[in-house]
Amino acid sequence: MSVSRASYAAVLRVPHARRTFAAALLGRLSYGVVPLSVMLSVTRACGSYTVAGGVMALFGGTAVFLSPARAALVDRHGPRRALLAMNAAYLTLLALLALCLCLSRPSALVLAPLAAAAGACCPPLGPTMRAVWGHLAPDRGLLQRAYSLDGVAEELLFVTGPLLVGVLVGLAPPAAGILFGAALMGGGTVAFVTSPVVRAVRPGKGTERRGGGGGLRRLGRPVAAVAAVGLAIGVADLLIVAFTESHGHGGAHAAWLLAAMSAGSAVGGLAHGAVSWRSATGARLPLLTAGLGLTLCAAGLAPGIVTLGVAVAAVGFFVSPTITTGYLLADESAAPEARVRAGAWVNTAVNAGSTAGTAVAGASAGRLPIAVCFAVTGVVVLMTAAAVTLRPFGAGRRVPV
Known part of the structure; x- marks a missing residue:
């Protein structure tokens, strides 16, 4: 690179x-x-x-x-x-x-x-x-x-x-x-x-009616990866609040931690876009997803507010690049007549994953230690990265229409 x-x-x-x-x-x-x-x-x-x-x-x-x-x-x-x-x-x-x-x-x-x-x-x-x-x-x-x-x-x-x-x-x-x-x-x-x-x-030219599907059938792995990102965001948002409350801090500390994750995402997104990658888009997606999973596991080991701030900033560093790569891969997979739908499916996956993550974290945060919740979420994201790696994406090739 x-x-x-x-x-x-x-x-x-x-x-x-x-x-x-x-x-x-x-x-x-x-x-x-x-x-x-x-x-x-x-x-x-x-x-x-x-x-x-x-x-x-x-x-x-x-x-x-x-x-x-x-x-x-x-x-x-x-x-x-x-x-x-x-x-x-x-x-x-x-x-x-x-x-x-x-x-x-x-x-x-x-x-x-x-x-x-x-x-x-x-x-x-x-x-x-x-x-x-x-x-x-x-x-x-x-x-x-x-x-x-x-x-x-x-x-x-x-x-x-x-x-x-x-x-x-x-x-x-x-x-x-x-x-x-x-x-x-x-x-x-x-x-x-x-x-x-x-x-x-x-x-568009009605790609579905002609049987090609506009390449949308090939969106499974990028959609799965960004859904895992959404899950991580939803879980992390709620766990950050739970962490600050368990350590006797107010909402202001939670706001700063959430801001740290957003700042990490912005820095990661800009850094990722500034690099000319030699690897294919499909090859980068599982690596970025795995990086997100590992940093989530590490966040669960944070003993205090400052260290958690550093950890969630590292989590955020992988959020924007992973989502951007998912959009790029969806764009490569879809025919020109289906590009808006391809991007919408990725966007929906992020939002659906975030909603599910918030619900899961809300149900488990009171029953399991916060460190375990971070670790379990990280393992789920790592498993998604492994599933995304199972076979090549064939990035850049379009389904005939």
């Missing part, structure tokens, strides 16, 4: 890259604003954490698990038509949800279907932007840096979004955050689809 001469600045110097990327990031900032705003709004309006949790589960569930279906619409009809239609439905439903939450004692029977429908219509700007990077940066080295930059920027959005909500709720009711998030998505989507490079993307 060697450090590439092409910098991240070279990615942004590609024609139309800055405008398109900025528009996508503006819309994707809504992902970090709307969920928390919905949670706070429902809690305040209904006075029930149970109702708020149920509404959020429906919103998040349809947003995450229907992402491949929405991506299929983008592949089939093109980003301009599909994203504008989803954007209109999403904004309308969020506006109705905000209106209902401004009423006195809104009914959960009304809020729940509105939230579920809004999540189902959420425009998949992330997977679409990653597919557009393939048009902007056809060179594999440049595309690797573009994906790394995209991944780090998206992670920062999920930190910035809740901070903006925190400022906004000090000035206005939480329902205003829903409308603010809708405005971000509306403006970002319109700016994104009017970019010249996005307008040039043509609808």
Whole structure:
């Protein structure tokens, strides 16, 4: 491996890259604003954490698990038509949800279907932007840096979004955050689809109907690897909180530890993207996954807050590179007409793994020592790395369509 001469600045110097990327990031900032705003709004309006949790589960569930279906619409009809239609439905439903939450004692029977429908219509700007990077940066080295930059920027959005909500709720009711998030998505989507490079993307050719599947049948191993990353994130987030509480520290220490893991992920993602790898994408994926598993096992040995901070930063160092490599491998495996779906499946796997990890950690943290929970999670990730290594990925070859 060697450090590439092409910098991240070279990615942004590609024609139309800055405008398109900025528009996508503006819309994707809504992902970090709307969920928390919905949670706070429902809690305040209904006075029930149970109702708020149920509404959020429906919103998040349809947003995450229907992402491949929405991506299929983008592949089939093109980003301009599909994203504008989803954007209109999403904004309308969020506006109705905000209106209902401004009423006195809104009914959960009304809020729940509105939230579920809004999540189902959420425009998949992330997977679409990653597919557009393939048009902007056809060179594999440049595309690797573009994906790394995209991944780090998206992670920062999920930190910035809740901070903006925190400022906004000090000035206005939480329902205003829903409308603010809708405005971000509306403006970002319109700016994104009017970019010249996005307008040039043509609808797909119905690869499934012709029997090829667009290469999507070959996504099993990258999806498994990034699902393991999501599992690790979900477990680590909860175990960090449990660790600080067991050592008599407050929430501020947990926040710093979570920030250390995010910082490690950002550093790892940028470092990974700056290297020109001689090894194939499929060969790197199990090695990065194994590195994540080993650092998780090591985190369980940390005796105190400082050492755990170092350990979770090391865990984070492998998070972004593994996810980026999963996206790269999915892009290599999929036909051009199925790139958005391929990225959506990887994105769904990360989110599903994180949800499962949080649930598993919540059930086991009170019954098992925290060190054991870290170790068991690390072993599961290592087993996934071994499964991913079983046979070559055949990176770079596409399924005939």
